[in-house]
Amino acid sequence: MRKLRFCLPLAIIGAVFAADLPVREVVLYKHGVGYFERSGELKAGETARLDFKAEDMNDVLKSLTVTDRAGGKIGSVRYDASEPLEKRLEDFPFAVGNELSMAAFLDQMKGARVELKVGAETVAGAIVSARTVKSTDKDQTAEREIAVLLMDSGDLRTFDLASATTVKFSDPKLAGLLKDYLAVLGQAHSKDRRSIYIDSPGGAARELFARYMTPAAVWKSSYRLLFGDKEPGQTEPTLEGWAIVDNTSGDDWINVQLSVVSGKPISFITELYQPRYVDRPHAELAENRAVGPQVFEGAITGSVSSFARAAPPPAARETRAGAALGGTIGGVAAGSGGGFGGGTYRVGGNVSDSTIVSTAEGRESGELFEYSFAGPVTVKKGESAMLPFLQQKIKTRKLLIYSENFGLHPMDAAEITNTTGKTLDGGPITVYDAGSYAGEALVETVRAGDKRLISYGVDLGTRVTTKFDSNASVVRELHLHRGILDAKSAVEEIKTYTIRNVDGKAKTLIIEHPERPGYKLLSQAPIETTSNAYRFEVKLGATATETFPVREERVFDQTLSVSNMTPDVLATWVQNKVLTDNGRRQLDQLAAKKREIAENDAAVKRADSDLSELSQDQQRTRQNIESLNKVSGQQELVQQYAHQLASIETKMAGLRDTQGRLRTTKTRLESELAAMMEKMDF
Numbered sequence: 001m002r003k004l005r006f007c008l009p010l011a012i013i014g015a016v017f018a019a020d021l022p023v024r025e026v027v028l029y030k031h032g033v034g035y036f037e038r039s040g041e042l043k044a045g046e047t048a049r050l051d052f053k054a055e056d057m058n059d060v061l062k063s064l065t066v067t068d069r070a071g072g073k074i075g076s077v078r079y080d081a082s083e084p085l086e087k088r089l090e091d092f093p094f095a096v097g098n099e100l101s102m103a104a105f106l107d108q109m110k111g112a113r114v115e116l117k118v119g120a121e122t123v124a125g126a127i128v129s130a131r132t133v134k135s136t137d138k139d140q141t142a143e144r145e146i147a148v149l150l151m152d153s154g155d156l157r158t159f160d161l162a163s164a165t166t167v168k169f170s171d172p173k174l175a176g177l178l179k180d181y182l183a184v185l186g187q188a189h190s191k192d193r194r195s196i197y198i199d200s201p202g203g204a205a206r207e208l209f210a211r212y213m214t215p216a217a218v219w220k221s222s223y224r225l226l227f228g229d230k231e232p233g234q235t236e237p238t239l240e241g242w243a244i245v246d247n248t249s250g251d252d253w254i255n256v257q258l259s260v261v262s263g264k265p266i267s268f269i270t271e272l273y274q275p276r277y278v279d280r281p282h283a284e285l286a287e288n289r290a291v292g293p294q295v296f297e298g299a300i301t302g303s304v305s306s307f308a309r310a311a312p313p314p315a316a317r318e319t320r321a322g323a324a325l326g327g328t329i330g331g332v333a334a335g336s337g338g339g340f341g342g343g344t345y346r347v348g349g350n351v352s353d354s355t356i357v358s359t360a361e362g363r364e365s366g367e368l369f370e371y372s373f374a375g376p377v378t379v380k381k382g383e384s385a386m387l388p389f390l391q392q393k394i395k396t397r398k399l400l401i402y403s404e405n406f407g408l409h410p411m412d413a414a415e416i417t418n419t420t421g422k423t424l425d426g427g428p429i430t431v432y433d434a435g436s437y438a439g440e441a442l443v444e445t446v447r448a449g450d451k452r453l454i455s456y457g458v459d460l461g462t463r464v465t466t467k468f469d470s471n472a473s474v475v476r477e478l479h480l481h482r483g484i485l486d487a488k489s490a491v492e493e494i495k496t497y498t499i500r501n502v503d504g505k506a507k508t509l510i511i512e513h514p515e516r517p518g519y520k521l522l523s524q525a526p527i528e529t530t531s532n533a534y535r536f537e538v539k540l541g542a543t544a545t546e547t548f549p550v551r552e553e554r555v556f557d558q559t560l561s562v563s564n565m566t567p568d569v570l571a572t573w574v575q576n577k578v579l580t581d582n583g584r585r586q587l588d589q590l591a592a593k594k595r596e597i598a599e600n601d602a603a604v605k606r607a608d609s610d611l612s613e614l615s616q617d618q619q620r621t622r623q624n625i626e627s628l629n630k631v632s633g634q635q636e637l638v639q640q641y642a643h644q645l646a647s648i649e650t651k652m653a654g655l656r657d658t659q660g661r662l663r664t665t666k667t668r669l670e671s672e673l674a675a676m677m678e679k680m681d682f
Helices: 054-063 085-089 102-107 172-189 567-574 581-628 635-679
Strands: 023-028 033-042 047-053 065-068 077-079 113-118 121-137 140-151 156-160 164-169 193-199 206-215 220-227 238-246 253-262 345-347 350-352 360-365 368-373 377-379 384-393 395-402 411-417 427-433 436-443 451-458 462-470 474-481 484-501 507-514 519-521 533-540 545-561
Touching: 033 047, 047 054, 047 206, 054 193, 054 206, 102 121, 102 140, 113 140, 121 156, 164 172, 220 395, 238 253, 368 384, 377 384, 411 436, 427 451, 462 507, 474 581, 484 507, 484 533, 507 545, 533 545, 567 581, 581 635
Parallel strands: 023 253, 220 427, 395 507
Antiparallel strands: 023 033, 033 206, 047 193, 065 206, 077 193, 113 121, 113 164, 121 140, 140 156, 220 238, 238 384, 253 368, 253 377, 345 350, 360 368, 395 411, 411 451, 427 436, 436 451, 462 484, 474 484, 484 545, 507 533, 519 545
């Protein structure tokens, strides 16, 4: 049985041949995008086509600019839609599924007029139905596709579609719909590439420029730092810089102007390629609705409720960020390109400078720095390249770096000052010393005139140990305000670095001492400070030992209430050397008043104790009198106890008077203390 197939590619069903604009300029950035410029000549009425990955279309639509060198006007820019396939096919009057038979397809077109060529005969009629039927012939079951047509004569005829060599729709509009349907399917099969079409109206040829940003592989930088045979300080080493670029764009870069940019401008993705749909509310005039019965409730109170209309929500605002593409991005470096060879080579066992010709020009571009390669560059799709962008002498100082987390040995290091006049992009550095491999380092991006420390090995000829010591806290400041004593105290801490140089040559050591919150340096000033450390420089003699103490002070605050202090505690604060004469005089007054209060409190306690003892004596005397009264002949002894009881009561009365006076005095003294503390301030 013959099946109808509709998976025809778009190019077969009438694609328009379009002119291609080759890539002329490429600028690669560090944040995942690249700038591309295409240009070429378009003849009159011709259309230029730019092909992109489907996932790149958002960035292209956000950044595309089109320019005519002669200043002419561009007719229009079109591109393959990204509407979902189901959405694009839903308006067609038919559907074509997988493995769809001719009969099943024609059955959807009932009433459409078709022409069938059966043998030498061509017949035409309107489709009544089409189906697949089974027939049995000599114990074999076969399927046949048939169509029933209404002929112009009014007859109904059945045709075996297997015998028809051609099937043609008489209505050209219906034939066009089928072609459009197949074109949509053909585009859906090409998921990886999307095209943008630029029309060129008019009667003359023109040179067209298209510029845009798309996602691109980040370019990488790597360096070689080559020290000579002379001692440090007598020669400047050579710094070589190489740019590693990857062409993942899907297009060949043939003789393009290539630039690489150090810096990270802001970039983001906005969904511009995918169609957006908004759900709209259904609205209808009230007068068009039928009126139904209204049920009214009975009134509860005589007031009338009012309803406030809610304010509509504020309309959503779309914000746009980013910079417009104005002028030339990346620039064009003048001059012809020179040849270059990758890597380093060894002469007589020593590593020498690479025999490269770095033709890259560096220039500031706002907050960015750009290297433009003067000569044309060719990198085919799927390939990568190493391009030299720097080979210059650079100011460098050999030294050692030590931090306590390194362990026993410091690191071989170099202090690089960027004297190239260019921004050095961050990346790995391979260090060669006196022609031999010495180690590797990583460096951040360094602007012109700035400097960085790099470490590339461990110096086994130097050992560093540390010792920690701390002193007792010392009061630095004392302040009194409204009875609150504020004291600033400090603890001095000393970390001593002991450095042993066992080599027979002098060295320079940089100590990175951590900066701790709340501590400040008391002794040496650092040569520089980072965000979290001090750097000290120590000169080491040959086969010598040096000690380097770092003194720091930690200041902390104490807040004390004078009202809770005893006179003895106040006396210790009075003796503090940081007190001014005025402060000492005021604290003396407070201490004296505190002593008066303490003496009065002691007198109150003594009176309370004496009164308690007399009360106990009184109780015992009364018990004795009560017992003797029960025995005859004890009248004389009872009289003696009665005299004692009267004496106790007299003393108790005097003590109660004393207690009252002492409590009155205590209240007065405490009031005087409170008034004194309120006034004192130093």
